């Protein structure tokens with residue numbers, strides 16, 4: 851789930867009231883289609899007897915927050931990197947760690963899936 855920055859910024863401004871899907875989409879400046887994707891991905895909403903979808907602004911904002919927390923980048927181990935071609939974190943083959951300066955390191959390796967070369971920066975935490 852990739853939430854656009856504008857949606858993350860604007861979500862806390864939603865009121866604790868029921869919005870139509872189109873209204874929420876308008877508030878967050880995202881296409882209605884995107885919003886419907888989020889609803890099917892688990893964003894809080896309910897459907898009335900006329901089959902209209904309603905979204906509680908407050909609950910929705912909480913959901914956006916929880917998604918955002920989940921997105922927090924955790925530091926990867928030295929032998930892993932994000933492959934831009936495969937669009938996922940992969941375990942590098944032939945990982946090479948090149949010290950740069952101080953704790954900074956440069957990690958070079960190859961993607962096990964597509965074989966492309968991946969370079970990433972890193973940091974060595976030295977204890978003692």
Ligand SMILES: [Zn+2]
Nearest residue numbers: 933936961964
């Ligand atoms: Zn790859």
